[in-house]
Each structure stands twice: as C-alpha cells, then as structure tokens.
Amino acid sequence: DAKTTQPNSMESNEEEPVHLPCNHSTISGTDYIHWYRQLPSQGPEYVIHGLTSNVNNRMASLAIAEDRKSSTLILHRATLRDAAVYYCILSASGGSNYKLTFGKGTLLTVNP
Amino acid sequence: IAGITQAPTSQILAAGRRMTLRCTQDMRHNAMYWYRQDLGLGLRLIHYSNTAGTTGKGEVPDGYSVSRANTDDFPLTLASAVPSQTSVYFCASSPRRGYNEQFFGPGTRLTVL
Numbered sequence: 001d002a003k004t005t006q007p008n009s010m011e012s013n014e015e016e017p018v019h020l021p022c023n024h025s026t027i028s029g030t031d032y033i034h035w036y037r038q039l040p041s042q043g044p045e046y047v048i049h050g051l052t053s054n055v056n057n058r059m060a061s062l063a064i065a066e067d068r069k070s071s072t073l074i075l076h077r078a079t080l081r082d083a084a085v086y087y088c089i090l091s092a093s094g095g096s097n098y099k100l101t102f103g104k105g106t107l108l109t110v111n112p
Numbered sequence: 113i114a115g116i117t118q119a120p121t122s123q124i125l126a127a128g129r130r131m132t133l134r135c136t137q138d139m140r141h142n143a144m145y146w147y148r149q150d151l152g153l154g155l156r157l158i159h160y161s162n163t164a165g166t167t168g169k170g171e172v173p174d175g176y177s178v179s180r181a182n183t184d185d186f187p188l189t190l191a192s193a194v195p196s197q198t199s200v201y202f203c204a205s206s207p208r209r210g211y212n213e214q215f216f217g218p219g220t221r222l223t224v225l
Contacts, residue, residue: 032212043202043216044155087154091212099170100214102147102155 004088009107012078020073020106022088027068030092034100035062035073037084044087044102047073083110114138116217118203124223125193133188133220135203143209144186145170146178148199149219155202161186162209193224 005023012018024033035047048055048062050071055062061074075082087105119134137144142163147155147170157170161180175197177189186205190197203217 034212041219043204043219044214045216046213049212099157099160100155101157101171104152104154 004090004103006086006088006103006106008104009109011109011111012075013111014080015077018075018078018082018108018110020075020086020088020108021070022072023070024088024090025069027090028092031090032092033062033064033068033071034087034089034091035060036087036089036100036102037082038087038105039081039084047086078108078110080110080112083108116203116205116215118201118217118220120220121218122221122223124225125190127194127224128192131190131193131222133190133201133203133222135186135188135217136184137186137203137205137215137217138184139205139207139215140183141205141207141215142183143206143211144180145204145206145214146176146186146188147202147204148172148197149202150199158188158201160209193222195224198222198224 034049036044038044048060050062063072085105085107087102089100116137125131145160146158149155156172158176159178161167164180164183167178201220204214206214
C-alpha cells in the first residue's frame with residue numbers, strides 16, 4: 001500500500017486558517033486521497049476526498065499537488081471544535097481489495 | 113436509530129470469556145467494517161463485509177469472527193478473549209465497498225483482564 005507522511009502535531013489559533021500537509025510520494029494513478037478526522041472519544045469522521053483536482057466542501061478544502069505526491073487539507077477558519085487527529089489516507093476506489101489504512105495522523109490543537 | 117450504533121459502550125472482560133460486540137446501521141449500507149484502535153498504531157481493519165451473506169478478513173483477523181445475516185447487523189465475536197485484544201473497537205459502514213466515505217460508530221472500549 002502507498003504510504004502517507006504527516007506531521008505528528010500542529011497548532012493553530014481560533015478563527016485562523018489551518019493547512020495540514022500530507023506527503024504521499026508513492027501514490028499510484030488510481031489512489032484517491034482521503035481525509036478523516038477523529039475528535040476526542042469519538043469515531044473517525046469523513047472530511048473530504050479527491051483524485052486530481054482541488055476539492056471543496058462545507059467542512060474543508062483539499063489542495064492536491066500537480067504531481068499528486070502531496071496534498072494539503074485546508075480548514076478556512078479553525079474553531080475549537082476542529083481540535084482532532086486528522087488522517088490522510090490513500091486508497092484505490094472500488095475493487096475487492098479496497099480498504100482504508102489509518103496511520104497515526106496529525107494532532108491539531110486549536111488555541112482560543 | 114440514526115446512523116450506526118454500537119453496544120456495549122464499554123466492557124471489562126475476563127480472559128478466556130466469549131464476547132460479542134454489536135453493530136447496527138439503519139442506512140441500508142451494503143458494506144460494513146470492524147476496526148480496532150490502539151495507541152500509537154492507528155486504526156486497523158479486522159474484518160469486513162461487502163454485502164449481506166459475505167465476509168472477508170482484514171489486516172488483523174486472528175481471534176475474531178464476524179457474521180452478516182442481514183444488511184443492518186454486523187456482530188464481532190471474540191471466542192476466547194485475550195489481554196492483547198484490549199482496544200477500542202469501531203464499526204463502520206458505506207453504501208458499497210470502495211465508496212469513498214465510511215461512516216463510523218461511536219466505538220466500544222473493551223478491556224480484557
């Protein structure tokens with residue numbers, strides 16, 4: 001499976017933008033880039049996913065490098081409720097071998 | 113019920129005992145999954161089911177079994193619990209295997225003594 005590399009932790013201030021990086025230099029052409037987050041004492045929660053183009057939804061934006069070897073999750077205005085572990089995950093969509101492999105993620109701390 | 117529910121919320125279990133963790137979803141999703149989460153190891157896939165009547169092994173299946181008699185329920189059974197199975201267990205579902213978004217339950221915290 002292609003691997004992802006994320007910083008162990010990041011810190012942000014409330015109402016400021018947050019850019020969470022992810023490196024995936026061994027990504028294959030069919031791998032989607034997924035982001036999930038896990039708030040304290042809760043199950044993971046889907047945030048966003050993309051393949052090649054940048055993506056936006058109500059929670060965040062995903063910026064994907066042109067060579068697809070890295071991506072950045074952007075929270076436009078961090079709130080205290082965004083404090084969580086953020087996971088960047090690669091997975092080929094479809095097929096019987098589809099799975100999400102969660103690494104250690106980035107622990108985001110949001111300061112008031 | 114809305115989404116995925118898991119029961120029990122937490123459990124302390126003596127080693128050697130049999131335990132079934134329950135998972136129910138009301139979204140009519142075809143695919144369901146069981147993960148375990150351990151400190152420093154992230155989430156690891158135990159078993160999955162692509163559709164009712166089928167199951168498959170994930171990354172760490174040993175010591176666990178699952179069944180999928182219907183669309184809504186996906187119980188995980190520990191036939192003879194061991195301390196290394198102390199973990200937080202998450203059930204998840206998605207409309208189909210390979211769908212990009214998985215929906216997770218609140219988790220079951222299991223301690224095996």
